[in-house]
Amino acid sequence: MSNEQLTSVLEMSGEERYDYFLSQVLEDREVWILINSENRFLSIVSDDDGLAHLPVWPSSEFAVEYAKGSDDLTPKSLSLPDFFRKWVPGLSKDGLQVGVFPGTDQTLWITEADELKKDLQAELSSF
Template sequence: MGFDSQQIETFFRLQTNSRYDAIMTHCKQQKDLWVLHDEDGCILVDLGKDKVLPIWHDQELANQWRGNEYESSQALHIKFTDFVEKWLPGMAKDGFNLGIAPNLAGEGIVVSPEEFATDIGVKLAQED
């Protein structure tokens, strides 16, 4: 069951650290995640020297965040095990970072895949 409009509004008003903590709690329970994608692939936000993949713990949060800039994108469901076993090692290899549940203004904590893995208590597999 996804977030309703009131829960979405409340979540996006939380401080950055509180949104980060919500994702950490969610991931420590090994629950699935959501990203945005379009016909070109997953949405990566260019922050100059960093390419960042925004992630959320609810489909409706991802859909709400896309706004006008990413309106042609859709939320993509990622199984937790796939995220840990495939996505994180691949992102580490490619030098991408994670944007943890950014709010509607685009503010959020950015971490490396290695930091994220450590924070949720999993060992990051090394990709060959």
């Protein structure tokens, strides 16, 4: 993906990035997260309301772009079946929401893990 394409997608609105995320994840059958050197995944807690979320991306390029400036974060791929089977129940149990595809404008589509799974499954059924 060229830098221009990357920038173009990152500058989309939160809703447009959410739709892009759904289509790319269904095409590639994987979700991307960031992990640190201790293999712990990045979670972010909002200063406003203390809400914690797991940021996710549709490809490694976007996760790498987000992690620029951090020496300790690297992208990790989660297969869609693993995301559905292991991560969604774990995130729900831990009270973590999902921050879908952060962009350059700092907006973010935050949703429950179960809701994201339902949206992905609905897209899968029409894919």
